[in-house]
Amino acid sequence: MRVFAMRPGIVGIRGVMSELYLCMNQEGIAHGTKKFSNECLFKERMEENHYNTYSSLTHTGFFLALSQQGKLRQGNRVGRHQACTHFLPRKPSSR
Numbered sequence: 001m002r003v004f005a006m007r008p009g010i011v012g013i014r015g016v017m018s019e020l021y022l023c024m025n026q027e028g029i030a031h032g033t034k035k036f037s038n039e040c041l042f043k044e045r046m047e048e049n050h051y052n053t054y055s056s057l058t059h060t061g062f063f064l065a066l067s068q069q070g071k072l073r074q075g076n077r078v079g080r081h082q083a084c085t086h087f088l089p090r091k092p093s094s095r
Contacts, residue, residue, distance in 0.1 A: 003044070010057060011044045012036065022064075024056040028076030030064060051086035 001022070003011050013022040020032030023040040033040070041057035042064065055075075056062040062075035065084040078085050 006041060009043055009045070011042055011054070012040050013042065013054070024059060024062055024064070024075050026059055028056075028059065028062045028074045030072045030075060045080075046089075047080075047086065049086070050088075052089050053080050053085050054087065055080070 002014050002016055004014065006012055014020065015022070015032060018032060020034060021036045021040040022030060022042075023033050023037065024030050024042075025039060038058050039056070042054040043057055045053050045055070047053055054064040059075070063078050063080060063085040064075060064087075065073040065078040065082070067073050067084060073084055
């Protein structure tokens with residue numbers, strides 16, 4: 001996955017291999033799509049613990065989250081302070 005800036009604090013996320021954009025619908029379900037839209041915009045926030053959270057710009061209060069098994073969780077059923085919404089930022093590779 002590659003995170004790219006759209007404007008300060010707002011990012012898009014795209015799969016490197018699949019070339020699909022990560023989006024979130026009105027039910028809080030994350031999905032991939034070939035066409036970029038407003039549903040593909042996320043607010044990136046660095047939390048106090050130095051992890052990042054990503055919330056939907058279009059659907060307020062919906063967060064990207066992964067279960068312990070690495071499966072996507074429904075974004076409207078998780079909160080900002082839950083560990084499943086915390087992602088450790090990495091420096092981009094020098095490719």
